[in-house]
Amino acid sequence: xxxxxxxxxxxxxxxxxxxxxxxxxxxxxxxxxxxxxxxxxxxxxxxxxxxxxxxxxxxxxxxxxxxxxxxxxxxxxxxxxxxxxxxxxxxxxxxxxxxxxxxxxxxxxxxxxxxxxxxxxxxxxxxxxxxxxxxxxxxxxxxxxxxxxxxxxxxxxxxxxxxxxxxxxxxxxxxxxxxxxxxxxxxxxxxxxxxxxxxxxxxxxxxxxxxxxxxxxxxxxxxxxxxxxxxxxxxxxxxxxxxxxxxxxxxxxxxxxxxxxxxxxxxxxxxxxxxxxxxxxxxxxxxxxxxxxxxxxxxxxxxxxxxxxxxxxxxxxxxxxxxxxxxxxxxxxxxxxxxxxxxxxxxxxxxxxxxxxxxxxxxxxxxxxxxxxxxxxxxxxxxxxxxxxxxxx
Amino acid sequence: xxxxxxxxxxxxxxxxxxxxxxxxxxxxxxxxxxxxxxxxxxxxxxxxxxxxxxxxxxxxxxxxxxxxxxxxxxxxxxxxxxxxxxxxxxxxxxxxxxxxxxxxxxxxxxxxxxxxxxxxxxxxxxxxxxxxxxxxxxxxxxxxxxxxxxxxxxxxxxxxxxxxxxxxxxxxxxxxxxxxxxxxxxxxxxxxxxxxxxxxxxxxxxxxxxxxxxxxxxxxxxxxxxxxxxxxxxxxxxxxxxxxxxxxxxxxxxxx
Numbered sequence: 001x002x003x004x005x006x007x008x009x010x011x012x013x014x015x016x017x018x019x020x021x022x023x024x025x026x027x028x029x030x031x032x033x034x035x036x037x038x039x040x041x042x043x044x045x046x047x048x049x050x051x052x053x054x055x056x057x058x059x060x061x062x063x064x065x066x067x068x069x070x071x072x073x074x075x076x077x078x079x080x081x082x083x084x085x086x087x088x089x090x091x092x093x094x095x096x097x098x099x100x101x102x103x104x105x106x107x108x109x110x111x112x113x114x115x116x117x118x119x120x121x122x123x124x125x126x127x128x129x130x131x132x133x134x135x136x137x138x139x140x141x142x143x144x145x146x147x148x149x150x151x152x153x154x155x156x157x158x159x160x161x162x163x164x165x166x167x168x169x170x171x172x173x174x175x176x177x178x179x180x181x182x183x184x185x186x187x188x189x190x191x192x193x194x195x196x197x198x199x200x201x202x203x204x205x206x207x208x209x210x211x212x213x214x215x216x217x218x219x220x221x222x223x224x225x226x227x228x229x230x231x232x233x234x235x236x237x238x239x240x241x242x243x244x245x246x247x248x249x250x251x252x253x254x255x256x257x258x259x260x261x262x263x264x265x266x267x268x269x270x271x272x273x274x275x276x277x278x279x280x281x282x283x284x285x286x287x288x289x290x291x292x293x294x295x296x297x298x299x300x301x302x303x304x305x306x307x308x309x310x311x312x313x314x315x316x317x318x319x320x321x322x323x324x325x326x327x328x329x330x331x332x333x334x335x336x337x338x339x340x341x342x343x344x345x346x347x348x349x350x351x352x353x354x355x356x357x358x359x360x361x362x363x364x365x366x367x368x369x370x371x372x373x374x375x376x377x378x379x380x381x382x383x384x385x386x387x388x389x390x391x392x393x
Numbered sequence: 394x395x396x397x398x399x400x401x402x403x404x405x406x407x408x409x410x411x412x413x414x415x416x417x418x419x420x421x422x423x424x425x426x427x428x429x430x431x432x433x434x435x436x437x438x439x440x441x442x443x444x445x446x447x448x449x450x451x452x453x454x455x456x457x458x459x460x461x462x463x464x465x466x467x468x469x470x471x472x473x474x475x476x477x478x479x480x481x482x483x484x485x486x487x488x489x490x491x492x493x494x495x496x497x498x499x500x501x502x503x504x505x506x507x508x509x510x511x512x513x514x515x516x517x518x519x520x521x522x523x524x525x526x527x528x529x530x531x532x533x534x535x536x537x538x539x540x541x542x543x544x545x546x547x548x549x550x551x552x553x554x555x556x557x558x559x560x561x562x563x564x565x566x567x568x569x570x571x572x573x574x575x576x577x578x579x580x581x582x583x584x585x586x587x588x589x590x591x592x593x594x595x596x597x598x599x600x601x602x603x604x605x606x607x608x609x610x611x612x613x614x615x616x617x618x619x620x621x622x623x624x625x626x627x628x629x630x631x632x633x634x635x636x637x638x639x640x641x642x643x644x645x646x647x648x649x
Binding site: 008016017018019020021022024025163164169170173176177180181183184278279280281282283284289291293294295296297 | 444451469492494496518520523524545567572
């Protein structure tokens with residue numbers, strides 16, 4: 001693969017494993033074992049079986065007729081929102097819990113922003129009877145309260161991250177601190193394509209099922225494996241990387257990644273990392289990062305907790321730098337309007353994260369007959385409060 | 394040869410280093426604290442520069458970093474404060490901080506500037522060995538700065554040997570795999586670790602850090618290593634009133 005990771009954990013200049021020595025044994029164990037474990041036949045069989053019977057895969061590729069009319073192209077929704085637990089996050093959580101068990105781990109920790117990854121992790125821990133601790137920013141616990149309750153009902157312990165901006169970045173810091181203190185028995189299920197190598201590659205592989213299925217489904221529906229456009233929202237970038245993965249080497253497929261502009265890219269309240277970030281090191285990898293001139297991480301802003309992250313996965317930073325994918329951004333208002341539109345044109349209430357990708361459709365110029373796949377990364381149940389407040393329903 | 398090398402050549406036992414965060418509790422207290430520590434008999438110093446996301450640190454040092462940032466501490470400000478460092482302080486000094494602020498400042502420029510003000514060693518917990526060797530070690534060597542690596546009870550012997558080879562002042566032994574500010578529990582497994590390190594007969598001296606809070610834990614650390622670093626306990630002292638006057642007593646309470 002031309003855009004994949006090299007043996008040192010890098011995508012061009014991005015990636016690597018910038019971790020304190022305390023984390024080295026954990027990460028090194030993963031690095032040396034992850035490929036042999038996930039390529040093992042038993043692992044694959046169990047992973048596939050759970051994705052099919054437990055998650056409900058393959059997720060449908062739905063030809064959105066009213067969207068297609070509106071935008072003058074064939075718009076397909078890749079329905080990750082129909083997965084068990086309501087988003088693409090479960091794909092990675094299943095993969096990592098099976099990996100953790102094969103590493104002999106007895107305890108799972110995770111960070112979560114919108115709560116979707118936390119719920120997915122709590123779910124697979126319940127499934128396998130393993131102790132689960134989820135770190136979540138105090139502010140995110142308020143704005144995604146239903147997911148906090150879901151995690152608790154699933155038996156997970158939810159620990160508020162009260163440092164820094166009290167959002168996803170700080171939840172990640174707390175999870176890393178926990179892992180430092182519990183180096184032997186604990187596996188850290190990172191929820192996105194971020195973190196030290198091998199996480200960005202490992203999570204991308206688990207999420208790559210999205211584009212793997214899409215290719216087959218497109219062939220069935222359109223007679224062609226390759227669409228003209230593939231689109232997804234990006235916070236850390238896991239649904240986008242899963243959606244792009246098997247199209248990366250098909251250079252004619254245009255990849256569009258949609259970041260959260262918050263109140264506007266220039267407003268000072270934004271999470272549009274490729275616009276506002278510079279090269280730096282965050283959470284163990286060299287990537288694009290929103291930061292001050294002095295190298296302090298800037299607290300991002302987006303109405304969507306899942307996109308409210310100051311960095312981006314290193315593979316995305318690379319795809320951005322070499323222009324393999326186009327990175328654009330959508331404001332809170334545009335996203336919420338797109339969420340409403342999708343609800344009323346297609347009967348699908350999308351997660352606000354997903355709504356960012358949908359909003360980008362308004363700005364695209366398609367040719368008639370273009371096939372466009374957009375990843376519906378999650379459903380909007382968790383965001384009803386935000387939608388209700390915004391639209392005064 | 395820098396001041397760290399000179400120190401380790403002349404003194405082998407019961408070495409005491411103290412960590413504090415530059416810019417905490419007030420922006421301009423860095424030199425006053427360093428001077429007071431030297432006067433109190435501390436052998437060498439570790440001055441931290443703050444970072445917004447210090448993943449290897451517990452609540453006390455996180456708090457000091459956040460306060461220092463709010464006070465306006467940056468690398469530019471720190472180097473300005475340390476401009477006349479060597480008129481006031483003669484003991485070896487290390488700077489400790491996370492990699493991102495250094496990368497933004499420019500690693501080469503950082504090393505030059507550190508050497509210029511009289512710094513002897515650098516501790517960057519999240520700078521991996523591979524990246525250090527490949528990208529940055531030349532800058533450290535050109536400026537006669539020691540890069541100080543950490544070792545934990547989980548670090549393999551092979552890796553410890555590699556670290557010993559790359560080090561030229563001392564090796565920073567973590568008493569357990571933990572963030573800063575966790576009290577040291579003297580369990581059998583830690584004793585085993587102490588003994589295992591001692592038996593390796595490394596070419597570099599070893600200094601224990603993390604969890605050293607009082608004379609008891611200091612003495613224990615010194616049974617197996619050449620000395621110890623106290624961080625969190627001292628940063629907590631800096632959060633109290635009239636802390637400058639208490640420094641002498643604090644140091645005596647660790648090493649009478």
